[in-house]
Amino acid sequence: MTTKEVGERVKSLREERKLKKNELANIAGISPTYINDIEAGRKCPTVEYLSFICDALNVSLSQFFSEEQLPIKKQLSLDALSPAQKKLFDDFLKSLD
Numbered sequence: 001m002t003t004k005e006v007g008e009r010v011k012s013l014r015e016e017r018k019l020k021k022n023e024l025a026n027i028a029g030i031s032p033t034y035i036n037d038i039e040a041g042r043k044c045p046t047v048e049y050l051s052f053i054c055d056a057l058n059v060s061l062s063q064f065f066s067e068e069q070l071p072i073k074k075q076l077s078l079d080a081l082s083p084a085q086k087k088l089f090d091d092f093l094k095s096l097d
Contacts, residue, residue: 001065002041003041003042003043003044004041006038006041006044006045006050007038007039007040007041008039008041009064010035010038010039010053010057011039013057013059013064014039014057017057017058019057021035021036021039022035024053024056024057027056028049028052028053028055028056029052030049030052030053034049035053038053047061050064
């Protein structure tokens, strides 16, 4: 993933959550200028700072870099399932094969 693509992904996730840049920056504990530079593709965050951003956006690093990205609302719905519900859902999906 290029610096530009990282910035586009951060921006997309932020906008899906209806957050302003300064709101994301406050939640992540980093400067709004840095968020702006990331989204503009001028800077690429370190793993540490990207982790802070992902935490603020409620996505894991693996979800951030996943090529198969579920729409966020669907992913959040799946994340809210209990382990028993996840097993039932998984069993259902396997039955479709």
